[in-house]
Amino acid sequence: MTVKLERRNGIAVVTIDNPPVNALGRAVREKLWALAGELDEDPSVRAVVLTGAGKLFVGGADITEFDRPVEPPGLPELIARIEAAAKPWVGAIRGVALGGGLEITLGCCFRIATADARFALPETTLGIIPGAGGTQRLPRLIGIDHAIGVVAENLTLDAAHAVELGLVDRLVDEPLVDAAEAFVLEALERPLPEPVSRRPVAAVDPARLQEAEARIRRAARGAAAPPLALAALRFGLEHGFASGMANERAVFLKLRASPEAAALRYLFFAERAALRPADMRGITPFAIGRVGVVGGGTMGVGIAAALRNANLPVVLVERDETSLARGMAALAAVFQAARKKGGLSEAEAERRIGAVTGAVGYAALAECDLVIEAVFEDLSVKRAVFAELGRICRRDAVLATNTSYIDPRLIAAGLPEPGRFIGLHFFSPAQVMKLLEIVPTPATRPEVLATAFDLARRLAKIPVRSGICDGFIGNRILRRYRTEAEVLLRDGVSAAAIDAAMRGFGFAMGPFEMQDMAGLDISFLYREAARSRGETVPETPGDLLVRAGRKGQKTGGGWYDYAPGDRTPQPSAEAARILAPMQAPPQTLAPEAIVERLLAAMAAEGQAILAEGIAAIPTDIDLVEVHGYGFPRRRGGPMFQASRAANRTQDGN
Ligand code: 3HC
Numbered sequence: 127m128t129v130k131l132e133r134r135n136g137i138a139v140v141t142i143d144n145p146p147v148n149a150l151g152r153a154v155r156e157k158l159w160a161l162a163g164e165l166d167e168d169p170s171v172r173a174v175v176l177t178g179a180g181k182l183f184v185g186g187a188d189i190t191e192f193d194r195p196v197e198p199p200g201l202p203e204l205i206a207r208i209e210a211a212a213k214p215w216v217g218a219i220r221g222v223a224l225g226g227g228l229e230i231t232l233g234c235c236f237r238i239a240t241a242d243a244r245f246a247l248p249e250t251t252l253g254i255i256p257g258a259g260g261t262q263r264l265p266r267l268i269g270i271d272h273a274i275g276v277v278a279e280n281l282t283l284d285a286a287h288a289v290e291l292g293l294v295d296r297l298v299d300e301p302l303v304d305a306a307e308a309f310v311l312e313a314l315e316r317p318l319p320e321p322v323s324r325r326p327v328a329a330v331d332p333a334r335l336q337e338a339e340a341r342i343r344r345a346a347r348g349a350a351a352p353p354l355a356l357a358a359l360r361f362g363l364e365h366g367f368a369s370g371m372a373n374e375r376a377v378f379l380k381l382r383a384s385p386e387a388a389a390l391r392y393l394f395f396a397e398r399a400a401l402r403p404a405d406m407r408g409i410t411p412f413a414i415g416r417v418g419v420v421g422g423g424t425m426g427v428g429i430a431a432a433l434r435n436a437n438l439p440v441v442l443v444e445r446d447e448t449s450l451a452r453g454m455a456a457l458a459a460v461f462q463a464a465r466k467k468g469g470l471s472e473a474e475a476e477r478r479i480g481a482v483t484g485a486v487g488y489a490a491l492a493e494c495d496l497v498i499e500a501v502f503e504d505l506s507v508k509r510a511v512f513a514e515l516g517r518i519c520r521r522d523a524v525l526a527t528n529t530s531y532i533d534p535r536l537i538a539a540g541l542p543e544p545g546r547f548i549g550l551h552f553f554s555p556a557q558v559m560k561l562l563e564i565v566p567t568p569a570t571r572p573e574v575l576a577t578a579f580d581l582a583r584r585l586a587k588i589p590v591r592s593g594i595c596d597g598f599i600g601n602r603i604l605r606r607y608r609t610e611a612e613v614l615l616r617d618g619v620s621a622a623a624i625d626a627a628m629r630g631f632g633f634a635m636g637p638f639e640m641q642d643m644a645g646l647d648i649s650f651l652y653r654e655a656a657r658s659r660g661e662t663v664p665e666t667p668g669d670l671l672v673r674a675g676r677k678g679q680k681t682g683g684g685w686y687d688y689a690p691g692d693r694t695p696q697p698s699a700e701a702a703r704i705l706a707p708m709q710a711p712p713q714t715l716a717p718e719a720i721v722e723r724l725l726a727a728m729a730a731e732g733q734a735i736l737a738e739g740i741a742a743i744p745t746d747i748d749l750v751e752v753h754g755y756g757f758p759r760r761r762g763g764p765m766f767q768a769s770r771a772a773n774r775t776q777d778g779n
């Protein structure tokens with residue numbers, strides 16, 4: 127049963143019951159369409175309450191239908207039908223009303239909501255624009271300024287704000303249907319309001335619109351949908367409701383079939399699947415209450431902040447009082463920065479830092495359910511830490527390392543219970559970056575693995591399981607990407623051309639700019655260590671720069687020069703001179719060719735990673751790249767790109 131009908135006191139209660147999110151799939155639309163006609167004809171019905179079964183109203187159109195042609199009745203027609211109904215329809219909303227879920231309420235005569243209701247049009251995050259009147263009805267109901275944020279900037283309105291803006295007519299308590307019934311009986315006593323589509327809309331201030339356009343284009347970083355959502359809104363204001371609707375639908379349908387929307391849908395489903403790996407079903411994770419973090423440097427502080435953002439109490443352990451004070455100050459600074467940005471109240475910032483216990487020495491970790499080590503990347507230092515943890519922590523506590531490169535089996539060697547050990551590879555800044563690479567060893571118990579996935583869910587991270595290899599999934603692909611960029615450089619293509627091409631593709635930075643920011647010395651030291659072990663590691667262009675003291679932004683220059691206090695890369699004559707012995711005569715390569723070369727290298731490494739069983743499925747590799755390495759989301763990931771390229775080749779044949 128997708129839609130249920132109940133009659134009470136002259137009111138028809140229509141409940142969309144289509145788990146998991148009451149999406150407006152074809153069956154739901156058909157049933158609502160039929161009911162709209164039936165209830166119009168029914169003399170015993172005075173009004174209709176439209177609500178959703180379970181914890182939410184409606185999560186939107188059914189995204190799984192977007193790879194097929196639209197199956198009638200279309201959502202715009204259904205909403206128009208509801209708006210034109212002979213009896214007033216009242217949207218009764220608890221939980222989220224998203225996308226088509228919000229749009230269908232805009233066709234209703236009234237909207238009431240419980241305090242937990244939230245309203246948004248997240249279509250642009252799927253590479254489309256609202257396609258069932260969102261860009262046309264919303265500005266007529268809440269005004270242009272607020273509508274712009276919702277339509278084109280993925281702004282969510284909570285219930286209180288929605289009441290303030292006139293989107294919601296009344297805030298009510300549960301039971302929702304009883305409240306709806308009482309509201310309707312009152313409302314029927316008064317003249318009904320104009321349908322939203324017929325309401326006037328205030329004139330637009332062109333300067334404000336221009337400002338919004340510039341802001342949205344900047345934030346979109348090349349993504350098509352957000353500026354088009356604003357353009358659709360504007361078109362309707364200038365040409366009237368009917369033309370606005372026709373235009374909105376045409377743009378929606380065009381975008382729905384675009385590669386960008388396909389990539390974003392692919393990631394939408396991949397992200398959800400990543401949280402629930404098939405082989406973890408039925409395995410109960412351990413309960414995690416208190417978490418210890420060892421090492422209060424860059425990563426330890428970020429990890430502690432991520433844990434506190436998920437409301438987990440934290441014990442932060444450092445090696446001495448000075449390092450502890452530095453780590454605690456850095457942690458407080460994270461929350462103060464969030465407060466200044468407006469994301470946290472002063473009291474909440476205080477509360478988050480207040481639940482962190484700082485300590486020198488491991489005794490404070492005795493009661494932790496999970497301890498995450500983030501000390502120096504040095505096997506002997508890490509082993510010494512785990513020897514202590516093995517002694518002090520409860521025997522059922524999970525012990526994790528945040529190592530980037532060291533084989534976790536070497537770190538775990540000597541632990542009394544290696545089954546409780548696992549790699550949890552966070553990315554910097556750990557309170558921001560979504561990726562969590564989960565690296566079990568052959569000895570890791572399934573419950574420990576399940577606990578890692580559960581933790582990722584609680585921290586709102588995207589978990590990806592990686593097998594053990596040098597650099598795990600992400601850093602291994604990064605190395606291949608950088609190596610390929612250096613091959614191009616040696617062939618005479620300039621660093622600036624390579625960086626510009628990758629920025630054009632959608633990365634925030636190209637490979638050389640990124641290295642300048644992170645520092646060239648880390649990978650240099652890594653190669654030097656291999657050389658000192660007697661391994662053959664050929665000299666790279668990056669080595670030449672580091673040997674000349676050019677380690678990146680922190681030394682005023684690397685691949686580029688930087689003026690003091692300015693992070694804008696400037697072409698460097700000195701770098702050119704240093705690199706000259708390793709470079710062929712300058713050559714120009716089209717940006718598309720540069721992008722193709724670098725993506726092909728990433729995908730080839732991805733294939734090797736799959737072949738070796740380091741990653742289980744191609745989507746895992748794409749999730750790593752998108753959530754850990756800045757791969758443009760609207761491009762889906764290197765494996766997605768490779769599969770599209772392969773399909774194009776096949777089609778061409
Ligand atoms: N269509 C189809 N399936 C959907 C869906 C949708 N709109 N929204 C969620 N699902 C599926 C998920 O894929 C997942 O499936 P799985 O169990 O097989 O993995 C399941 O529903 C549960 O989803 P979540 O794990 O995300 O559940 P949560 O409870 O954490 O979140 C939610 C619920 C907030 C509704 C979240 O799912 C969400 O944000 N959904 C997408 C909302 C959205 O983008 N809506 C706009 C759609 S486009 C549209 O409406 C076009 C219109 O303008 C014409």
Ligand code: NAI
Nearest residue numbers: 421422423424425426444445449500501502503529530554
């Ligand atoms: P860092 O040098 O900033 O911090 C390490 C901290 O550990 C220092 O504050 C140090 O005082 C402390 N420490 C050292 N020995 C200790 C001990 N015995 N007990 C308690 N504390 C001790 O290093 P960073 O960058 O935070 O890296 C930590 C780990 O995270 C490393 O394994 C690194 O490879 C990994 N990592 C680093 C990333 C990054 O971008 N920096 C990304 C992902 C992982």
